[in-house]
Amino acid sequence: MREVFVAGAGMTRIGRRSEPLPELMADAAHAALAEAGLEAPDAIVVATMNPEEFLGDGNFASHVATQIGFADVPALRVETATSSGAAAFYAGFAAVAAGLRQAVLIVGGEKMTHLTTPKVSELIGRSIDPYERAYGATMPALAGLVTRSLMSKTGLGQREIAQVAVKNHANAARNPLAHFQQAVTVEEVLESRMVADPLRLLHCCPISDGAAAVVVTAAPSRVRVAGIGQGTDTLAVRHRRQLTAFTATRMAAREAYAMAGFGPERVDLAEVHDAFAPFELISLEDLGLVPPGKAGRVTLDGDTALDGRLPVNPSGGLKARGHPLAATGLAQIVECVWQLTGRAHGRQVSGARHALAHSIGGLATNNWVTLLETTG
């Protein structure tokens, strides 16, 4: 297996965008290519979760490639629900690692804000087991089941969970590309509208548009891909014995650490899939970044804040940077690359050498962990 490097990274501002999705993806792609000093890649991997229903457009790999000006470059599309961006990164990585390609453009994006919230919720919910969906289960509903079980089993309280949202909003306020630019308080989180008991509105990520892209190459650059792991679990939540840990994250983390040859103790910062605030706490323990049962405590103590021992979601996370579905896994990698190369202006973690990106697909049915390290 050849070594693989990230030679360029780019993303759009996340939020409510009026531009067509292929245009947003073109903006992100051109920024990544410009940084890599490439006019054209050898191949393109496109990540979109559901453009067929969000936009009514199919054949999206060709659609995006043509929009960017690469109708002559081989393009394919990858989909693993909400972790599609991370899955596309894996596909591009694998092509370079195998020696099949020298330079691959990986670009992900989603556009949803033109639809009503119930419609978006229904379309995202297509990734849920059909039987559970038939009972009205949505992503927030399943996350509500997970959260109540978590609180009952671990004694995790409302303050610890709310603090995740408070921290991530504070980080996003320093990120000009984030969906939310304002801080929130614990009280505001706890007083926000109930969505799926005990989950409230400010525990949940927003509906966002946006795109992100990276270029991976065989030619060395400042950031190396140290490891990638994929983990899976049953589509149906009722088929799981455990609600308060995600098997798919644990499997992905094991694989990624094994490939990298180092463990969680080496990680300096992490971008974690906090689609719902309690998921950050679950994931910190699943990833081995925090000892079992300690995620709430370290969050309250500020260990995961920007100036803490292990900054988590310096970008603002899904919670506050925003969650344009298939863009998210790549936006996390873009943030890690910027942090590792000293370009996360206004929110720079000093001296970071190893970064972790964690992406959840569906209700943790198809998860990814990506480890990046500096080469300098």
Next chain:
Amino acid sequence: MIAEQIAASRCPRCDMLVAPPSTYCPHHPVLMQPVTLPGVGEVVSFTTLHTPPQGFRSPLHLALVELDGGARFVCHGADVRGLRIGAAVAIEAIDDIYYFSHLGAMERARLFWRRTGRAGDRVNAIARSLAKRVWKGRDRAAS
């Protein structure tokens, strides 16, 4: 129609039980065997959706229930007031939709004593009457 038992299936390799039945075990490429389980279980978790999807009334109560035997099951409920994780509930189908209802101390005691004798149909008779009582006159919004 009121169901007597809950249809489920068991993996001959790992003994995993799933409800409703599946053709293949989620973890093995093995055909599952049909079984039925009594409609009594324990609440694993529950939530209330305040803006449910189209076709459902608000608030929508959902519970994940573990049936006796280990299969887990998603169902609707009339009310979650006083409901706790670990609470005993009866499960009943009304028009092929499953609902849970809270079992009080008296019903739990009755269930316990019946189960030590000849289980099965008696347990379900109790579960059925409870669900009937809770659900009389109610129906689920069109879905």
